[in-house]
Amino acid sequence: MRASLSVTDLSFAWPDGSPVFSGLDLGIGPGRHGLVGLNGSGKSTLLRLIAGELTPQGGTIGVDGAVAHLPQDPGAEPSQTVAEVLGIAGTLAALARVEGGSTTVEDFDAIGDRWDIAERTEAGLSRLGLGHLGLDRTVASVSGGELVLLSLVARLLTRPSVLLLDEPTNNLDAAARDRLIDIVASWKGTLLVVSHDRQLLNAMDDIGSLRGGSVRWYGGGYDDYEAAVAVEQEAAERAVRAAESDLRAQKRDRIEAESVLATRRKQGEKAWAEKRMPKIAMGNYKRRAQVSAGKLRGVHDDRIEDATARLAEAEELVHDDREIRVDLPDTVVPGGRDVLTLDGVRPAYGELTIDLAVRGPERIGLTGANGTGKTSLLRTITGELEPADGAVRAYVPLRYLPQRMDLLDGTLTVAENVARIAPSTTENERRAQLARFLFRGRAADQPASTLSGGERLRATLACLLLAEPAPQLLLLDEPTNNLDLPSIRHLVEALESYRGAFIVVSHDERFLDDLELTRRIDV
Structure with a gap:
């Protein structure tokens, strides 16, 4: 191929x-x-x-x-079946009718050249560890990770x-x-x-x-790319330093030249005042001095302009990778204060049952295989889902960052979304906070529907942290999805500075290690 x-x-x-x-x-x-x-x-x-x-x-x-395209968030209606997500429901139905004796043109057209679709689907699901999913199972009972893999199988089936x-x-x-x-x-x-x-x-x-x-x-691969870029950036930074040094030298020369011209001008003015030469000669001398001064200034101005241009060119080669700069609200949770208790909680979806007590500014990582119910647990803590069993007690204001980041209204701008969840803040306060999330000036006026995945996360996180009341417990579901590597590093720094409690679900081992969690719970 x-x-x-x-x-x-x-x-x-x-x-x-x-x-x-x-x-x-x-x-x-x-x-x-x-x-x-x-x-x-x-x-x-x-x-x-x-x-x-x-x-x-x-x-x-x-x-x-x-061409087949797997987007960041494949998306599917909760009522859709696995077969419908895979795009094979119609073909399987037509195959069943043909096997039952149907000879209609419509059924043969629906099958096309996909007579082996059932076998290829079984092989594809098995290869990605999804063999346990029945084709009639609904998306509502499938985890986010399983939906991504199902969507990939759907693309692969199109060959x-x-x-x-x-x-x-x-x-x-x-x-x-x-x-x-x-x-x-x-x-x-x-x-x-x-x-x-x-x-x-x-x-x-x-x-x-x-x-x-x-x-x-x-x-x-990426390690090779990173090493090559590091070498390029080191050379670019050396070029910037050399260009800056040259520009400073040219400016010094310009100042020294002006000093020389000033001395000559004073000498000429003194000679004129003392009438030490004829008037005509004095006039010629003055004109030649003016022409000479103009040429000298022009030479130094040209050199400064060239040096400035070289500096600008050198600076363009240096990557100025902006990062998320989060100034988290003052949400201090004193040590020992009750934040959350889970008593034998079993979410509506998944297999886990959990007892958990969160006290003080604890930072907890929740890990486990896809489909165990981690996302369902977070949704249960927020009250979005009723627990199948057990009791949830939250003692502080909390906010939830879901995997799909569907908290934003796509018809509103970034700034308008923040205003919607924090109506008592002033326009200046909202703009100042958004600037720390890299939405500066006109960027804050972008419609949410036009944002990239990483931009949506930044906008959503800004909304959560400006919400009223400010959260003392954050629930984060795969927060590094769609973030570039510099932003992930700064997100770690931001969460380290957060003085409330948080529970984070993630499969990103490096991210979890960098967070220096209070404890990790594998479910």
Whole structure:
């Protein structure tokens, strides 16, 4: 299976006029290609453009073969069955009718060339550890990680030549991540993966860095990319220091030249006052001095201008990767204070039953395989779901960050969403807080529907922390999903500075280790 993908002179902007790409060129052949970049740089938008889900304003996109796209949040109606998510319900029904004797053209058209769909589906589900899921099971009883894998199986069943994956390891436990990476490692067509998962990115043949509307490629996996960028950045920073030194030297020379000119001017003024030479000669001398001074100033001005330009060019090569800068509200929970108790709580979905007492500013990590009920437990703590058994008691204000980040109203701007949940705050207070989450100036006026995955998380987190009353207990469900690596590092710092309690569900082992949790609970 051979495939190629090309993007030529691509231009795209959102309906409000916000530009994303202008003249983007991209070309990749068969192999495994990773795509990285800061949140909001356009990675997910690029995949949607290639998949035909968005229409560019200019340029061309060429794909050799069929395309399948797995978005960050595949989404599905809770009432849908596994077969419907896989896109095979109609085909299976037609097969059943044909096996029962039907000879209608409609049934044969519904089957097409997919006579082996049942066998391929069984093999695909088994390969990703989903063999236990019945085809008539509803999405409401499936975990977020299982839904991601189901959606991947659905794409693989279409036998694409070009596969586009957007943060495919989100919500996956360690075993599921390993299975997905096995599929990636054995992929024979063209694969383009947007991810912040180091393990997955290290399985790539090369890494593309999307920055400033263009893509630069680096051979090898993420570790190789990071090493190459470190060397480039060290050289770029040296160039900046050299350019700064040259600019300072040129400015010093300009000052010294002005000092020389000032001395000459004083000498000329003294000679004029003492009438030490004829008037005509004095006039000629003055004109020559003015011309000479003008030339000298021009030379130094040109040198300063050149040095300034070289500094600007050098600075452009240095990555200024902005990070989330969170100033969390003062939500101190004294040591020993009761925050939350769970007495024999069994969520409506999943298999776990748990007793838990949270006191003081504890930070607790909740881990376990997909489908055990971790997300259902968090929803039970918030009161969104009734427990199948047991009792939940929360003693402080709490806020919940769900996996799907569906707290924002897509018809409102980022600033309007914050105003909706914190009506007593002033416009300046909201803008100041949003700036710490990188929504500065016009960025705070973006409609929530146009935000990237990482931007949605930042906006949602800002809303939670500005909510009234301010939370003393945070419930975080896979908070690193869709965040770039610099933002993950700063999110760790932000949570370390938070003085309330939190419970975090995550499969990101590095993230959990960095949090220095009070305790970890494996369910």
